[in-house]
Each structure stands twice: as structure tokens, then as C-alpha cells.
Amino acid sequence: MKLLEQRILQEGQVRPGNVLKVDCFLNHQLDVALLDAIGEEFYRIFQKEGITKILTIEASGIAVACMTARHFHVPVVFAKKAKSKNIDGDVFTSTVHSYTYGRDYDITLSKKFLGPADKVLLVDDFLANGKAMQGLLDVCAQAGCHVGGIGICIEKGFQPGGQELRQAGYKLVSLAIIDSMSDNSLTFRQQEA
Amino acid sequence: MKLLEQRILQEGQVRPGNVLKVDCFLNHQLDVALLDAIGEEFYRIFQKEGITKILTIEASGIAVACMTARHFHVPVVFAKKAKSKNIDGDVFTSTVHSYTYGRDYDITLSKKFLGPADKVLLVDDFLANGKAMQGLLDVCAQAGCHVGGIGICIEKGFQPGGQELRQAGYKLVSLAIIDSMSDNSLTFRQQEA
Numbered sequence: 001m002k003l004l005e006q007r008i009l010q011e012g013q014v015r016p017g018n019v020l021k022v023d024c025f026l027n028h029q030l031d032v033a034l035l036d037a038i039g040e041e042f043y044r045i046f047q048k049e050g051i052t053k054i055l056t057i058e059a060s061g062i063a064v065a066c067m068t069a070r071h072f073h074v075p076v077v078f079a080k081k082a083k084s085k086n087i088d089g090d091v092f093t094s095t096v097h098s099y100t101y102g103r104d105y106d107i108t109l110s111k112k113f114l115g116p117a118d119k120v121l122l123v124d125d126f127l128a129n130g131k132a133m134q135g136l137l138d139v140c141a142q143a144g145c146h147v148g149g150i151g152i153c154i155e156k157g158f159q160p161g162g163q164e165l166r167q168a169g170y171k172l173v174s175l176a177i178i179d180s181m182s183d184n185s186l187t188f189r190q191q192e193a
Numbered sequence: 194m195k196l197l198e199q200r201i202l203q204e205g206q207v208r209p210g211n212v213l214k215v216d217c218f219l220n221h222q223l224d225v226a227l228l229d230a231i232g233e234e235f236y237r238i239f240q241k242e243g244i245t246k247i248l249t250i251e252a253s254g255i256a257v258a259c260m261t262a263r264h265f266h267v268p269v270v271f272a273k274k275a276k277s278k279n280i281d282g283d284v285f286t287s288t289v290h291s292y293t294y295g296r297d298y299d300i301t302l303s304k305k306f307l308g309p310a311d312k313v314l315l316v317d318d319f320l321a322n323g324k325a326m327q328g329l330l331d332v333c334a335q336a337g338c339h340v341g342g343i344g345i346c347i348e349k350g351f352q353p354g355g356q357e358l359r360q361a362g363y364k365l366v367s368l369a370i371i372d373s374m375s376d377n378s379l380t381f382r383q384q385e386a
Contacts (some may be wrong), residue, residue: 029269
């Protein structure tokens with residue numbers, strides 16, 4: 001998606017440890033018009049999959065999911081990262097390792113929001129090692145729901161998450177795939193429009 | 194806002210400890226069409242305030258903020274609840290007590306996203322004791338930005354947060370204010386349209 005690649009080139013900042021900061025528009029400050037264009041693009045790609053729910057994980061995934069769900073006219077469900085008093089006992093859980101935060105955490109999703117009748121589109125802002133996405137897929141397996149696709153804004157193509165998910169047979173589309181990055185340059189993977 | 198009050202009556206569940214579960218549509222599963230109507234209503238109320246940014250706190254506030262920002266055509270900025278490797282040192286911070294999670298936590302916001310030129314609308318899904326909102330107002334004070342208003346989806350009117358903020362002079366609008374609740378009934382405060 002050219003619009004997203006341009007914003008990454010204009011405003012993204014590469015930091016040590018293969019960190020790409022896009023906090024100006026994607027995961028701290030949010031450009032809602034850009035997110036809406038992203039949601040529209042996910043709709044263009046996945047509209048024939050019979051999607052009944054958009055599934056994501058807090059926090060920044062929620063913005064992507066909402067602006068995507070708007071085009072599909074289906075609800076969002078987001079997995080939570082901490083167990084709140086307000087969540088009942090009847091939940092799906094999975095353990096995820098976060099490289100960003102350097103620790104494991106549990107994700108939680110109420111059983112009443114996902115079941116065998118659902119066909120979900122999983123969305124997130126980033127895909128790198130794919131641990132969060134595998135946690136969401138684990139939740140989907142527990143729920144017995146169908147996975148209609150996975151929509152990612154930015155994939156770090158030099159980390160293994162994307163390849164593993166494609167090899168597992170998922171319809172994974174990342175709107176920008178970064179194949180290499182350094183202080184001075186970013187290389188995007190060429191993709192079909 | 195009648196639409197929101199109706200949904201609370203239809204789908205909200207009262208639990209011990211004055212917990213109102215609205216996870217079917219507001220903070221776990223998200224009804225994006227309802228959130229969009231909420232955002233439109235906040236725009237109707239605050240459109241003359243010269244708002245430049247919508248400010249909220251992760252996680253469920255992000256959904257409300259995105260669907261509000263869409264109508265204002267301004268960015269969202271959300272305060273984070275945990276310090277990530279990806280946030281630089283130059284941040285505003287404030288400590289918030291969460292009654293839901295039973296502990297204190299720090300909120301963090303990059304200094305580059307909020308400054309004296311900004312006039313912000315603060316939004317969140319719930320207001321009860323108001324601790325999260327006071328944390329956001331503390332961040333606004335540190336940034337030297339102007340507070341154009343506070344928009345809340347559901348206020349627990351029998352807890353002190355709303356009264357304290359109104360007494361402090363903020364233009365606070367809650368689309369549904371619950372004055373009392375029990376297993377069998379919810380009483381909404383009558384408000385001007």
C-alpha cells in the first residue's frame with residue numbers, strides 16, 4: 001500500500017535493535033484518516049471471506065480493528081493483556097512472549113465473543129516474530145472459529161513471523177513489508193497491487 | 194444519549210461491587226456503529242471548542258477516541274500504561290490508581306505529541322472515581338495544553354469523579370450517567386438533549 005509506505009519513509013525512524021518507530025501515526029499518535037484507508041484496503045482484500053468479526057489484541061491493534069470493522073460492518077473483539085476484575089472466569093487464554101517488553105504475558109478473551117459460527121479477520125499494527133498473532137490463533141483454535149485472513153499494517157519481513165504464518169496456510173496480507181532497514185534506508189518488498 | 198442508554202439497559206449487566214459490564218459493545222467486543230454515533234455526538238457537543246487532538250488512555254479508550262477523531266478530523270494520542278522499549282525518554286508521566294485492577298500504574302505520553310498549541314478533547318469509555326482522567330489532566334498540565342472538554346460514554350454518577358471534574362470547571366459531558374444501580378434496575382440521570 002503506497003500510502004502507508006510513503007508515511008513510513010516520511011515519518012518512520014529506525015532505532016537500534018531493528019526498532020522502527022512509527023509512533024507519529026500508527027501506535028501512539030494515530031492518524032485516523034490513514035487508519036481508515038488501511039481499513040478500506042483490508043476490506044477490498046478480504047471482503048469475499050465472509051468475515052463476521054475483526055479480532056485483535058490491545059492496545060494499538062484496537063485502532064486498526066475499529067477502522068477496519070467500519071468497512072465490514074461487523075463487531076471488533078480484542079484480546080486483553082491483563083486479567084481484570086471485570087472479566088468473568090469463562091475465558092480463552094494463551095501465553096505470548098513480547099520482545100518489545102521483554103517478558104511473557106497472558107492474553108484473555110471471553111468465550112461468549114468467539115465461537116464456531118464465526119469467521120474472523122485478525123488484524124494488528126505490526127508483525128515481526130509473530131508471537132502475538134500466534135496467541136490470537138491459539139484463541140481462535142480454542143474457540144473453534146474459522147480464520148478468514150490476517151491483515152497486518154507493517155511486517156518486518158526479515159523476522160520469521162510472516163513466513164511461518166504463510167507456510168501454515170493462512171491468507172496473510174501485510175500492507176507494507178520491510179525486507180531490510182538501517183539508519184539510512186528502508187527496503188520494502190515488492191507486492192502485487 | 195438515548196441510543197447508548199438503551200444499549201446499557203438491553204445488554205449491560207450489574208455485578209457485585211458496583212460493576213457494570215458492558216463488554217458486549219463497549220470495552221471487549223466493540224459495536225463500531227454505536228461508537229461512531231458516540232463520536233458524532235461528541236462532535237456535535239464540542240465542535241466549537243477548536244479541538245486539535247483527541248486524548249485518551251489505552252486500551253478501550255482508543256476505540257472511542259478513533260471514532261470521535263474521525264468526526265473532528267484531528268489525530269488521536271493515547272497515553273500508555275506500561276513503559277515500552279519503543280518509547281523514548283522524553284515523556285510526560287503520571288501515576289494513576291486503578292480500582293478495577295486494584296493497583297497503581299504509571300501512564301506515559303511522548304512529549305512530542307502534546308504542547309501549548311494544542312486544545313484537547315479527553316475521552317474515555319467510563320468515568321467513576323476519575324483517577325485515570327486526573328492522570329490525563331496531569332499530563333495536559335505538564336504539556337501546557339488547553340483542555341477543550343471531556344467526553345465520557347458512561348459515568349457512574351454515584352461515584353465522585355464527575356462531580357469533582359465539574360466543580361474544577363471542566364466542560365464534562367457524559368452521554369449516559371447512572372445515578373444508581375442494582376440487580377434489577379438502573380437509573381439514568383435526566384440530561385438536556
